[in-house]
Amino acid sequence: xxxxxxxxxxxxxxxxxxxxxxxxxxxxxxxxxxxxxxxxxxxxxxxxxxxxxxxxxxxxxxxxxxxxxxxxxxxxxxxxxxxxxxxxxxxxxxxxxxxxxxxxxxxxxxxxxxxxxxxxxxxxxxxxxxxxxxxxxxxxxxxxxxxxxxxxxxxxxxxxxxxxxxxxxxxxxxxxxxxxxxxxxxxxxxxxxxxxxxxxxxxxxxxxxxxxxxxxxxxxxxxxxxxxxxxxxxxxxxxxxxxxxxxxxxxxxxxxxxxxxxxxxxxxxxxxxxxxxxxxxxxxxxxxxxxxxxxxxxxxxxxxxxxxxxxxxxxxxxxxxxxxxxxxxxxxxxxxxxxxxxxxxxxxxxxxxxxxxxxxxxxxxxxxxxxxxxxxxxxxxxxxxxxxxxxxxxxxxxxxxxxxxxxxxxxxxxxxxxxxxxxxxxxxxxxxxxxxxxxxxxxxxxxxxxxxxxxxxxxxxxxxxxxxxxxxxxxxxxxxxxxxxxxxxxxxxxxxxxxxxxxxxxxxxxxxxxxxxxxxxxxxxxxxxxxxxxxx
Amino acid sequence: xxxxxxxxxxxxxxxxxxxxxxxxxxxxxxxxxxxxxxxxxxxxxxxxxxxxxxxxxxxxxxxxxxxxxxxxxxxxxxxxxxxxxxxxxxxxxxxxxxxxxxxxxxxxxxxxxxxxxxxxxxxxxxxxxxxxxxx
Numbered sequence: 002x003x004x005x006x007x008x009x010x011x012x013x014x015x016x017x018x019x020x021x022x023x024x025x026x027x028x029x030x031x032x033x034x035x036x037x038x039x040x041x042x043x044x045x046x047x048x049x050x051x052x053x054x055x056x057x058x059x060x061x062x063x064x065x066x067x068x069x070x071x072x073x074x075x076x077x078x079x080x081x082x083x084x085x086x087x088x089x090x091x092x093x094x095x096x097x098x099x100x101x102x103x104x105x106x107x108x109x110x111x112x113x114x115x116x117x118x119x120x121x122x123x124x125x126x127x128x129x130x131x132x133x134x135x136x137x138x139x140x141x142x143x144x145x146x147x148x149x150x151x152x153x154x155x156x157x158x159x160x161x162x163x164x165x166x167x168x169x170x171x172x173x174x175x176x177x178x179x180x181x182x183x184x185x186x187x188x189x190x191x192x193x194x195x196x197x198x199x200x201x202x203x204x205x206x207x208x209x210x211x212x213x214x215x216x217x218x219x220x221x222x223x224x225x226x227x228x229x230x231x232x233x234x235x236x237x238x239x240x241x242x243x244x245x246x247x248x249x250x251x252x253x254x255x256x257x258x259x260x261x262x263x264x265x266x267x268x269x270x271x272x273x274x275x276x277x278x279x280x281x282x283x284x285x286x287x288x289x290x291x292x293x294x295x296x297x298x299x300x301x302x303x304x305x306x307x308x309x310x311x312x313x314x315x316x317x318x319x320x321x322x323x324x325x326x327x328x329x330x331x332x333x334x335x336x337x338x339x340x341x342x343x344x345x346x347x348x349x350x351x352x353x354x355x356x357x358x359x360x361x362x363x364x365x366x367x368x369x370x371x372x373x374x375x376x377x378x379x380x381x382x383x384x385x386x387x388x389x390x391x392x393x394x395x396x397x398x399x400x401x402x403x404x405x406x407x408x409x410x411x412x413x414x415x416x417x418x419x420x421x422x423x424x425x426x427x428x429x430x431x432x433x434x435x436x437x438x439x440x441x442x443x444x445x446x447x448x449x450x451x452x453x454x455x456x457x458x459x460x461x462x463x464x465x466x467x468x469x470x471x472x473x474x475x476x477x478x479x480x481x482x483x484x485x486x487x488x489x490x491x492x493x494x495x496x497x498x499x500x501x502x503x504x505x506x507x508x509x510x511x512x513x514x515x516x517x518x519x520x521x522x523x524x525x526x527x528x529x530x531x532x533x534x535x536x537x
Numbered sequence: 538x539x540x541x542x543x544x545x546x547x548x549x550x551x552x553x554x555x556x557x558x559x560x561x562x563x564x565x566x567x568x569x570x571x572x573x574x575x576x577x578x579x580x581x582x583x584x585x586x587x588x589x590x591x592x593x594x595x596x597x598x599x600x601x602x603x604x605x606x607x608x609x610x611x612x613x614x615x616x617x618x619x620x621x622x623x624x625x626x627x628x629x630x631x632x633x634x635x636x637x638x639x640x641x642x643x644x645x646x647x648x649x650x651x652x653x654x655x656x657x658x659x660x661x662x663x664x665x666x667x668x669x670x671x672x
Contacts, residue, residue, distance in 0.1 A: 090602045110599040310602060328602070346602075349630035353603035370632035373590065429574030429587075429637050436589035470590050473601030477630055 044277075047137040047517075051524050053081035053531040060084065060534060063323050063337045065311055066345035068096020069519035070504040072297045073142070074343045074527050075304050081531065086337055087301070088309040090328050090474040093291075094298040096345075097128035097475055098516060100289030101378065101465055109471040115439050118380065118463035122412075123420040125378030126290040127467035129516050130407075130422075131155070134282045138520035139293070143286065146296035150284040153410050156274035157395020160408070163453050164400050167265035168257075172397070172453050175270070177257065180220065180236035182268045184227030185259040187219020195225065229253045270398040278515070285410055309335075314342060314356040316500045328473075341530060345505040345523070347371070349476040358498040365490035369507065371477025372514070373431035377403075377424035377446040377466040384409075384419040385456040401449040402430050423450050423464065427478075435468035442466035479514035480507035495526075497533055502526045574637045580649025583642055587634060588650070596654035603630075609654035617662050620647045621670050640667040 060083050064075045067089035075087040093099075101107065103119040119125075131153045132139050143150060158179070161172035193199055194208050194215070203211055216225060220232040227233060234240075234253035241252040262268060273279060286292040298305065310328035314321065321342040327333040344351065349371045358366075386392040386408050394410040407422035423446035426434050434442055443464035451457035469478035482491070487510070495508050504526035505519050512518025577583045591605040592598055598607030614620050624643050627633035638646070644662050651658040 110601050110605070111593050112599075350603040352629040367629050369630070370627050371630050432590045433575070433586040435591075436585050436587075468590065471599075476601065476603060476605075481632065 044135040045137040045517075046521055047141065047524075050141070051077050051528055053077065053528065055535050056082035056531070057534065058082070060341070061086070061320075061339040062341045062343060062530075063088070063321060063339035064343045064345070065089075065314070065323065066096060066347075066505070067091075067094040067294075067298065067305060067307075068345060068505070069098060069139075069294060069516050070345040070506070070523035070526075071096070071343070072294055072301070073520060073523045074345070074504060075301050076297055077524070078343075078527055078531075079301060079304060085301075085304050086339065087305045088311060088323065088325060088337065089305065089307055090310050092307050092329075094305065094307070095291045095294035097469075097472075097478075098290050098294045099128050100124045100126050100291045101467070102289070107465070107467070108473070109439060109468065110473055110476070111471060113439050115465050117378075117465045119378070119420055119465075120380065120418050123380060123418065124289045125376065125420055125422060125465065126285075127376045127378075128469075129290055129514070130285060131279075132284040132286075132516070133278050133280070134284070135277070136515065136517035136520075138524065139516045140284075142297065142520065143293050146293055146300070148292045148296060149287040151287050151411060152394075153283040153285040154394030154408075155279045155281065155283050155396065157392060157408070159390075160392050160395040161397040161399075161406075161453055162267045162270040163397065164265045164267055165452065166400065167261070167267070170452060172399075173257070173267060174238065177237045177254075178262065178267045179271050180233060181227075181256045181259075181262055182271060184219040184221065184233060184236070184256060185262065187215040187221055188225060188227040189259075191215045191219075191221060191225035227256060229255045266400070273396070273398065287411065311346065311354060314344065314354060314501065316342070316357060321500050340500065341534065342501045343523075343526060343530065344501055344503050345519075347475055347477060347505065348480055348507055350474075351503075356501075358501055361493035362496065362498045362503075365494035368486055368490050369480045369482065371470070372479050372481045373426075373428065373435055373468070373470055374478035375424055375426040375431045375434045375442065375466065375468045376422060377442055377464055379421045379423035379443070379446060379450070379457075379464040380462045381419055381421060381457075381460040382462055383417070383460055384415070385460055386419075386421070386454065387414060389456060390454070397453060399449075399453060401452065402426060402434060403446055403449045404430065406450055406453065418462070421450075423447065424466070431468070431478075432470070435470050439466045439468075442468065482507075482513060495522075497529060502530050575642065578642065578645065580645040581653075583638070583646040584649055587638065587646065591631070596650065608650050609656070611654075611656060614651050614656055615658055617647065617651065617658070617660065617666060618670060620650060621662070621667055625667075625671055635671065640664045640671070643667045 062078050062083045062085050064071045064085060064087045067087055071087060072094065075085045079085045101117045102124045103117055103121060105117040106114060108114040158176035160175050162175055162178050163172035191212055194203065194211055212225065215221060219227055220236045221227055222230060222232065230253050233256060237256060238254055239251050240254040241249055243251045308328045309325045311323055311325045313324040320338055320340050323337045323342065325335055348366050348369050352367050392408055393413050394408050397406040403424040403426060405425040407425060409419050424434070434445070437445065443466050446464060447457050447461050469475055494503060504523045506513050506515060506522065508522040509518030512521065575583060575586050577586050592608050593605065596608035598605045608614065621643060623631065624638065624647060625633060625635050641664065644664060644667055648662050650656065
């Protein structure tokens, strides 16, 4: 669907030469802008560091929420010369960019408290856990704050795809399902092509090329059949793998039949790494997703008030008054007076706060339901997925309510313990898991996971579960936009309303639930706010 | 959620009836979509699966940065149209269950909440009541 626009090359000069010249004369960001214009690097709307100049002296801005959007707003507005205060409900910064480690204590709504019992160095990211290569905003701040990244494995050919209702409930390896699905489809297409049933779609001359392509893509034999042989084994794996010396000679494995494969729905998992947000390369910060927010927080520590529960946001002709209490006690009422307000509080909460904005923004705030998600971290006595199953990082997909098992993308091939993501449930099944006590959620994660990895029965030590609808400062995973809601409310939600502007991943198109959505929304919001302040 | 709809959402931007749009989570699962999200039929089971996440066991609700209203001893449940409409259409952060619960399931779960947790509204709810409010 992408219309490829190729601008004419400047005469007598290659594109690369032109770019080099622009880079030399005008510096990196000009080079980037030029590259974008010429059709490269157009995979992000991040346009480089914001530069806000000419802030009127003494202008006060209150920022609500110390997740990505609020932290960046506070940081960049302070750097621009504004007098900034940042309030957050939690006793920590980072919002949903959060990591749980041994010793952490977490109390969810409903009052149940969990203590994380992980060993030192082990963690789980209950919120965002991956940074795609084209999330240039997040990557730029990670670089600026010297956060070390490592690869996040999205597609692991040796991880499992699992249906509890097919193949006797035994999991299949991703590579087997992919090789067999491609192989069978290639064989079908090859048959149709050679019987000249595709005449209308493919010219005679192209039919031969198509047959060659299908043979290569699907690992077909000389008769365009997909079957057990060394070609298909090179894709799906061997019955007896290659060896040395007098070890037994290799034997190809037997493909799964097309009908069984179609009925199992396992093919649905093949596309997980094909979609733009999940294509390689993807990163994670070494040590936990909260590394970057924490680093930003250290830079602006003196601006931040934690444990501040906002109760009321009132604007008048001259400014904004934010009333808050101590979120731990509900007492100690205080107020912040500022000239302007950047509010990144999730709409699940904002829709219940006393706030005077215009009817269009108010309607937008009240229109959005929030998605459910549940993650459960499980500490295991040994890294059996590596030792026994040769699964290093990546994700297993299943039709069980846990939906995914994700393996740690770090410390590979080391002895000792490890933490699995034992549940990543989303949508309505996640709502059902949320309704359980955290202890039961962990127990279910172990029971379901044991259907795929029987080692759970002996290796499980402890676990912790986060259900996003019960997270006290979030009350939901992410705003559930659809096209009708977008058409009716998106612009109204994003506009500056008097002295208040909203920001956060809920104000992104197609990036809700992504840190990049929060970054781009925040930079856009503060840029517009700054213009309004400077230009009147 | 079926892969196909995710694929369409991402590549063609075609609108879907209820597009799950927390885009970070939209990885496809094999087998999901073969059956209803909520297979339960009994009121108590449906409450646990669809409502208890926020309204809590025994319908006591919860408060943190904002509030999940209690359903226990709730006079607002007296007119049956109120809870039926809420379940069908949602309200603020509460999602609509129009697409994920059948009329029969809504009869069961609303009937359950109106006769439990200290609520004693014994007038029956019919499929017609739900159908009439389902737009």
